[in-house]
Amino acid sequence: MEHTLIPITEETVFRFECIPGVACFNRCCRDLVQALTPYDVLRLRQGLGLPSGRFLERYTRTHIGPASGLPVVTLKPADEHTRVCPFVSPAGCRVYPHRPASCRTYPLVRSLSRVRATGAAVASFYLLREPHCGGFDTARERTVRSWIEDQALRVYNAENDRMMGLISAKNRMRPGPLPADAIAALRLALYDLDAFRARLAQGNIKEAGPLGEALAAALEGEDLQLLHAGLLWAQRLLDR
Numbered sequence: 001m002e003h004t005l006i007p008i009t010e011e012t013v014f015r016f017e018c019i020p021g022v023a024c025f026n027r028c029c030r031d032l033v034q035a036l037t038p039y040d041v042l043r044l045r046q047g048l049g050l051p052s053g054r055f056l057e058r059y060t061r062t063h064i065g066p067a068s069g070l071p072v073v074t075l076k077p078a079d080e081h082t083r084v085c086p087f088v089s090p091a092g093c094r095v096y097p098h099r100p101a102s103c104r105t106y107p108l109v110r111s112l113s114r115v116r117a118t119g120a121a122v123a124s125f126y127l128l129r130e131p132h133c134g135g136f137d138t139a140r141e142r143t144v145r146s147w148i149e150d151q152a153l154r155v156y157n158a159e160n161d162r163m164m165g166l167i168s169a170k171n172r173m174r175p176g177p178l179p180a181d182a183i184a185a186l187r188l189a190l191y192d193l194d195a196f197r198a199r200l201a202q203g204n205i206k207e208a209g210p211l212g213e214a215l216a217a218a219l220e221g222e223d224l225q226l227l228h229a230g231l232l233w234a235q236r237l238l239d240r
């Protein structure tokens with residue numbers, strides 16, 4: 001049987017639970033090709049208490065997105081044959097409070113489109129029913145809205161939409177491959193925030209105007225503020 005993609009609203013009720021005792025528990029955490037957004041990396045490495053560079057080296061790989069030409073960070077599997085997630089244990093996810101957006105969203109699918117006239121982003125949701133997933137055979141009923149709240153998806157979606165905006169801008173302004181130094185700079189500003197902060201502190205990154213002010217403020221701020229400034233800086237790099 002094929003999977004089914006069912007259009008839903010936030011009021012739609014569905015039956016689903018992914019807990020120990022479901023026969024397929026943990027199946028989704030292997031055979032992975034898991035891309036991490038900049039916000040996923042921020043949350044995971046904060047949760048693990050690791051500097052960004054150490055987290056990236058230990059748990060991830062960086063590729064070039066074939067469509068976007070941007071750096072893409074994926075989780076490095078714990079085993080190359082099974083491609084199992086480095087964070088799964090027999091009891092479940094070891095980084096559950098900090099797990100990536102894609103792990104939180106399933107079995108929902110969120111699709112983002114833009115209104116041509118205004119450029120406003122509009123999100124649509126679907127329920128992905130896959131025959132191998134025993135979660136749909138459990139008794140727990142919930143609404144899509146309660147799933148979104150329970151999984152803290154609103155903050156993840158809002159942060160990840162910022163990255164979607166950058167990808168759209170890249171495709172619009174700089175289609176095709178980027179030079180190696182631009183790819184390294186984008187990886188720095190989006191994923192390796194400790195190194196980005198150090199470069200800013202050393203005065204190696206200089207910008208004037210509102211962007212310069214945002215970077216100076218972010219240097220003293222929280223990682224999330226630095227990521228927001230990094231996204232602005234990345235956009236400026238692509239504008240040049």
Ligand code: SF4
Nearest residue numbers: 029085087088093103
């Ligand atoms: S981060 Fe957690 S939920 Fe996501 S694939 Fe890894 S073990 Fe599974």
Ligand code: SF4
Nearest residue numbers: 018024026028133135
């Ligand atoms: S297949 Fe469904 S129930 Fe099984 S681990 Fe994945 S999400 Fe959970």
